Amino acid sequence: NAGVTQTPKFQVLKTGQSMTLQCAQDMNHEYMSWYRQDPGMGLRLIHYSVGAGITDQGEVPNGYNVSRSTTEDFPLRLLSAAPSQTSVYFCASSRWTGYNEKLFFGSGTQLSVL
Amino acid sequence: AQSVTQLDSQVPVFEEAPVELRCNYSSSVSVYLFWYVQYPNQGLQLLLKYLSGSTLVKGINGFEAEFNKSQTSFHLRKPSVHISDTAEYFCAVSRETSGSRLTFGEGTQLTVNP
Numbered sequence: 001n002a003g004v005t006q007t008p009k010f011q012v013l014k015t016g017q018s019m020t021l022q023c024a025q026d027m028n029h030e031y032m033s034w035y036r037q038d039p040g041m042g043l044r045l046i047h048y049s050v051g052a053g054i055t056d057q058g059e060v061p062n063g064y065n066v067s068r069s070t071t072e073d074f075p076l077r078l079l080s081a082a083p084s085q086t087s088v089y090f091c092a093s094s095r096w097t098g099y100n101e102k103l104f105f106g107s108g109t110q111l112s113v114l
Numbered sequence: 115a116q117s118v119t120q121l122d123s124q125v126p127v128f129e130e131a132p133v134e135l136r137c138n139y140s141s142s143v144s145v146y147l148f149w150y151v152q153y154p155n156q157g158l159q160l161l162l163k164y165l166s167g168s169t170l171v172k173g174i175n176g177f178e179a180e181f182n183k184s185q186t187s188f189h190l191r192k193p194s195v196h197i198s199d200t201a202e203y204f205c206a207v208s209r210e211t212s213g214s215r216l217t218f219g220e221g222t223q224l225t226v227n228p
Contacts, residue, residue, distance in 0.1 A: 004157070031214045033214070033215070035218075040123070040220055040221075041220060042118075042120075042204060042218040042219050042220045042221050043158075043204065043216075043218040044218070045215060045216070045217075048214075048215060058215070059217075090157055090158070092157075092158075092214075094214040096214065101214055102160045102163070103150075103158070103160065103214055103216065105157030105158045105159070106157050107155070107156055107157045108155075108156075108157055
């Protein structure tokens, strides 16, 4: 069982470039989310989805877009990268039952924007 | 909105010593509480969670936490740590109605020295 798979593991961008961080899960989880992790700030929720076709903003959504066309995939798009988006990005998924289910995390994408 | 404060950013201890990692939360509604662990270069893994019932929660790897509603705390403890417990630990909270949408604390780096 692969769990939550994130690609790429590392990425360097120049300011203004665009890219997509990929996230896929094979557990048939309804809920998927993106967090960014910055030193001294913990993890902050960027966007989340409770099912295909349904997305919503988290705590820090500016500069990021998401879509959810399938249950398995939840890509995160940076349309015009900025140095403030240098961070480690984690994708996480869980069942969506109305209770607080365990989150399964990917291994992260380390992004540097120069 | 809810928030989480981890009172120590770094906790160094010697092997086989006891450890307590402190977490306070604030919320105007009932919350669920979690501890996640992040080993180097990995995603987060659930250690334990408190949803309801007994205020003493036991998790994996010998960790336990106690929910104290009057002090709005959820401290993590282990009576005897190992080198392999060296990791970053995150306290997290969610509201009863927010499903898997967690708010994380800033993290506590636990370093176990021989």
